[in-house]
Amino acid sequence: MLLKAWSTVLFLLISTACSANEAEIQKAIESRLGVKVESVTKAGYFGLYEIYADGNLFYTDEKVTAILIGGDLIRSQHALNLVDLKTNRNITEERLRKLTAIKFSDLPLDRAIKQVRGDGKRVLATFEDPNCGYCKRLAKDMQKLENVTVYTFLYPILSEDSLKKSRQIWCSADRAKVWNDWIIDGKTPGGRDNCDTTAIKRNLEFGRRLNITGTPTIIFADGERVPGAVPLNVLEQRLSQQK
The missing domain is CATH 3.40.30.10 (Glutaredoxin)
Known part of the structure; x- marks a missing residue:
């Protein structure tokens, strides 16, 4: 898969798109990266949106001008993690555990x-x-x-x-x-x-x-x-x- 193939943290610049709507962000990401986005959620940090696709998490701004992504995100040792320094909580890991949960x-x-x-x-x-x-x-x-x-x-x-x-x-x-x-x-x-x-x-x-x-x-x-x-x-x- 495209996302899993990247092994280093990347800042991938994308052409600007005036998107403040989660549905529009989803559409923009899918069209640019060719992946199926399962959810778009406000990350709660730096004005970023959390994107969950292909078993991975990455982040973008509301205008989808850039994305922050890491390699091999499906494992517990993520190349990219969003960490709350006040509580020392690994937000990326917590969210992945929830999103990948199995009944x-x-x-x-x-x-x-x-x-x-x-x-x-x-x-x-x-x-x-x-x-x-x-x-x-x-x-x-x-x-x-x-x-x-x-x-x-x-x-x-x-x-x-x-x-x-x-x-x-x-x-x-x-x-x-x-x-x-x-x-x-x-x-x-x-x-x-x-x-x-x-x-x-x-x-x-x-x-x-x-x-x-x-x-x-x-x-x-x-x-x-x-x-x-x-x-x-x-x-x-x-x-x-x-x-």
């Missing part, structure tokens, strides 16, 4: 590996590649969680070997055991990989629609998505907020 009820949980510990009242879902080092770190931390239900979506995006391992795990009689044997203990999956693995293909299609570009990606019950292996204390904090 937990919309997740196809039948295509995930389900593990229940204790009463299982607290829930979260993860998208993981079996060859992802950060996924292995996350899995070890999640073993320490109590009273939780974890839905793991096999999401092999790193290599052909990732796809093979995912198929072997999905085809096994005890998916959770084989997954844990590999992701935690390093015991390579064996057995066949030629069962019906349509679920994995559909997970990949589903994840791409949601712009899930890295593993692990964690989705909490309130729909917030968090990329990367977050520490155990953060997991506990977020799970404790579930009602």
Whole structure:
């Protein structure tokens, strides 16, 4: 995509357009950049407007004379961030979390590996590649969680070997055991990989629609998505907020 291809912060000058209306700003941005704009909102700083398009955030003035944009904005380490210095809040990150939230009820949980510990009242879902080092770190931390239900979506995006391992795990009689044997203990999956693995293909299609570009990606019950292996204390904090 055009926005994701830029790897440095750019000030892109655009021909002037007398736009104080959010609909007009949307039209101007779409015509100039060739992207589908999902929302235009006043940023609350410097008279800027927040533009959300293609899973990314960038900013423009009311006349659309210039835009401020950074590269790889879909990840947590943004090349461009709007930060409120009074509160030390990362406004860009907060807004992206809200805009990229996923309804937990919309997740196809039948295509995930389900593990229940204790009463299982607290829930979260993860998208993981079996060859992802950060996924292995996350899995070890999640073993320490109590009273939780974890839905793991096999999401092999790193290599052909990732796809093979995912198929072997999905085809096994005890998916959770084989997954844990590999992701935690390093015991390579064996057995066949030629069962019906349509679920994995559909997970990949589903994840791409949601712009899930890295593993692990964690989705909490309130729909917030968090990329990367977050520490155990953060997991506990977020799970404790579930009602």
